Amino acid sequence: MASVPARTDLARTYLDHAATTPMVPVAIEAMTAQLGHVGNPSSLHASGRAARRVVEESREIVAASLGAKPAEVVFTSGGTEADNLAIKGAYAASSPRGRDRVVISAIEHHAVLDPARWLADRLGADLVRADLVEVQVSTSGVVILDELIRAVDERTAVVSVMWANNEIGTLQPVAEVARIARRVGALAHSDAVQAVGHVPVDFAASGLDLLTVTGHKLGGPVGVGALLARREVSLEPTQHGGGQERDLRSGTLDVVAVAGFAAALKVAVEAQTAERARLERLRRRLVETVLAAAPDAVVHGPADPALRLPNVVNVELPGCSADALLLLFDAAGLDCSTGSACTAGVAQPSHVLLALGRSVTQARSALRFSLGHSSTGADIDALARALPEVLSRARAAART
């Protein structure tokens, strides 16, 4: 009988934590403790109630970790689903009331960008097409607030600006975005997938109506996340069925994954301050290492640590193709990325780098290194050893 292949740990240098980061031991323990149990959390019998208890305790942990109320936590299958529910759900609830505009930043992750463009381009039947505005960003990737203010009006259903960008790490003025949306009665959403665990994220203090978080970027399992949604917010579900999660997200909850997500989120948030300082020191070494080997390299995003994530370095290496660099690093035992994992492999320049004003050629020579809880100085040493050879071979390949 065929069996699923075992995945052994490879002796590699992993510098792609923004794509996914290893699970932390407490998450594995929390999940292992649930694996042998039966019970659908919607069932009324004792087994169901025991499962429900795990879900509700996890909900309380998620809420407490993010400055939210338990009733505001809607568990989903991850960031993509939460973003889709926020954008499409807010639009479907608001457009019949004359709010048919959707305003997002030009550097959103595809999990926000694509549902917003779908609302504008391909919507069928009973909903009118959205009037989508993609607000431009500065050269360091900060949304231009004057443009946002001009775009957001009484017709706006939802404004979505990510808390931290996944490719260049820029932090956005989320509380200001929420204020701008609130002034005209529009809903404010932020994709905080990359921010949670790296910078403070407080849902209540942010003034947002909706916030996305996912498990696998913070040491939890893949396939679980949450949309935080204020109780007063009117959302249409994007998925229909058993009416779980306040009827916003039908489907039997994955108790094991929810428990692992909550356990990982709690430790990520508790460790955030110390971890931010530690990763910032590693990041500085990483940048110095790259600039020593390639003095003409361009590091994207703000230089000021207060304005960006501590774990993401996006660097343009002139005269090299990022695809070639990625393959050469891969052959040298080092994992990194040419952009967001979701678009990696698709031969398109990053929409984020183009929005910063980089040319197609420049955007195609940019690599992302990202650090996480298991990163150490040894990872930077390995990068330093691999860089000279990788760079000279990538430059030679680009000349041919």
Ligand SMILES: Cc1ncc(COP(=O)(O)O)c(C=O)c1O
């Ligand atoms: C900013 C951002 N939003 C959303 C997602 C999608 O999250 P998930 O993989 O949980 O669907 C990602 C993943 O790369 C991301 O970086």
